[in-house]
Amino acid sequence: MHPRPSGIVTLLTDFGVKDPYVGIMKGALLQRSPKITIVDLCHAIPPQEVAVGAFGLAAAIGRFPDGTVHVGVVDPGVGTHRRMLAASVHGCYWIGPDNGLLGTVLGPTVANATPGSPGGPVAEVREIDCERLGTAPESRTFHGRDVFGPVAAWLAAGRYGFSALGPRVEDPVMPTDSGGVGDGRIVYVDGFGNLVTDVAGAAIEGARNVFVGGRVVPIHATYGEVAEGELLALVGSFGLLEIAQNCGNAARTLGVERGATIELRS
């Protein structure tokens, strides 16, 4: 039912790499389970930008071995009484604060969790019971070290099964900023200035252009089909429509940011 732990834990945070915080969090994991493999998914989520973190976590769906434990820490409410969650879905485990960070991963799966609903993966979500697990936070500011990391390490090493982490949760916080398909919005701007939309590659059939930032940009299959400096739209590696510029920075050229709307055109 729940996948067998792979012994691999990934970390996504807004900690940045200037400070020893990520290293110290890894120490907290290794203190519990010295043999696990830890992979940095991303530590450059803009501080406290939960929706960007939610996108980054969802990018890991299907991209790691079954039974991998994915930890997300973008946690403006750390130290207050928000819940801490663990979820089992998409063949992996997902751990983070209950503030929408797991929302894109859970999105359609929570909808599908209605008994008897057809198709799609079904998520099981639990609230981490710190008292029962013996992981009462030492600090009020660093639950990645004090709770999320330790729980991930125990789960990855098989010390606790998923069902032992705490009681079931039926109402996890979902993102106000929906990551659903078909909205026609920019949901992520990567470091190269590529504008990733929430339009699934399968949904662009018939469209030949994208209207974005006041410009009409043609849809192509790959960068090489346009000249250097030209804008194009293509289905990128996330499986989503992206607006890019061959040998350039589309975000800068178009003056477009995360949240901007786009339109498909024939």
Next chain:
Amino acid sequence: MHPRPSGIVTLLTDFGVKDPYVGIMKGALLQRSPKITIVDLCHAIPPQEVAVGAFGLAAAIGRFPDGTVHVGVVDPGVGTHRRMLAASVHGCYWIGPDNGLLGTVLGPTVANATPGSPGGPVAEVREIDCERLGTAPESRTFHGRDVFGPVAAWLAAGRYGFSALGPRVEDPVMPTDSGGVGDGRIVYVDGFGNLVTDVAGAAIEGARNVFVGGRVVPIHATYGEVAEGELLALVGSFGLLEIAQNCGNAARTLGVERGATIELRS
């Protein structure tokens, strides 16, 4: 007496991540001991800022499995005749140049090393004997690769015991910039602009405010107790008093830098 190696090595350097230097240093470790686990503690120490590196190394005390080998390389004197040290204290091993970088880790422990002195951990420090270990530096600029990394890998894998690394040292260089508790100074500014002081959480009893940068900042338990944009002081994850700004950058707001003094007020 000395802890059993955990097989884990952490690295703290001022190498940055623009260049392949950290990767090449890891290669040097893996050439000696291919099975060890290497963890990045921090590579963003400002170039040659030994005191900042000393703070970062000390942040690892108690945060990794016993027997972990912590390597620090912030080494303005590389290529000159400074000693290279290994220390055993706090249940772990610590390796680096003899320039004060290990000073905060050793600080109170060296004082305690007087025979018959009461309580506290006691450090044993040794000078790395390159000739005996067969690790004469290949270069005069990259002893992280040529000496510190190899020695750490051998120690972590149990090829050499700690006592075999070289003769005892009784007078390691201690930081001019003391990291001792109670000075009332900013000792670290993190990437979010939090101002970490050298005042231990246990030492603030009775105080209700902090005077810093010409402003009186109230002490609270967590960020959530003040409105967005407000300054506060709190005991942070290092166990030290920090000055922070909820959803802001305290360093920028206060115009305060590392080394500034603070005062506790009632």
Next chain:
Amino acid sequence: MHPRPSGIVTLLTDFGVKDPYVGIMKGALLQRSPKITIVDLCHAIPPQEVAVGAFGLAAAIGRFPDGTVHVGVVDPGVGTHRRMLAASVHGCYWIGPDNGLLGTVLGPTVANATPGSPGGPVAEVREIDCERLGTAPESRTFHGRDVFGPVAAWLAAGRYGFSALGPRVEDPVMPTDSGGVGDGRIVYVDGFGNLVTDVAGAAIEGARNVFVGGRVVPIHATYGEVAEGELLALVGSFGLLEIAQNCGNAARTLGVERGATIELRS
């Protein structure tokens, strides 16, 4: 003949660390071979700067255990019909697009591959046969995840031997920007502003100064031999002549960039 895999894979890319791309590529490796050790060689190659990537890859020669698989992804032609290569040379494996990225690693070895030619290591290069290996690219933009990573993981874990990866290639693309020794040019500027030349340490015999950026800079053995703020040239950790500034940034001080020429002077 070909080295036994060490189980270690290094990654050099121009992906940066702002996005989850490196993490996702690691997931692709671990999905194929969960037990391998992955090391970041460098992810800060300037976007699409193949020659800089070629220098970084070559910096790994001799610096990792025999049988390590080095993957380079700096790939402006991704999605077009450029070949994808794997090479066996210098005791290791090297994987990347056929655009010159492997050129500095292969450089002299390809020349030496003429049957009967004297001395030096000899490279064997093969074209990755995606169809045969069952690793047809899922995307047209992320072959690090779809092809290079998986092939590296299989090779590292011994699932495929080197010869099974595809047919032999006798004409890999070599860099237009030659990394050959003796040209007297700046081939790499590191994050500290050190100017790394293509002049091997062994080739400076007799020279006492370097002419660079309109200045005459003295050759020394180590930083400590000049005062703070002074320029010097020395044989750096790559084994190449570098121009540096003690406690300063030589690139900024001299106004010199990658590609500039230098002259040895007596």
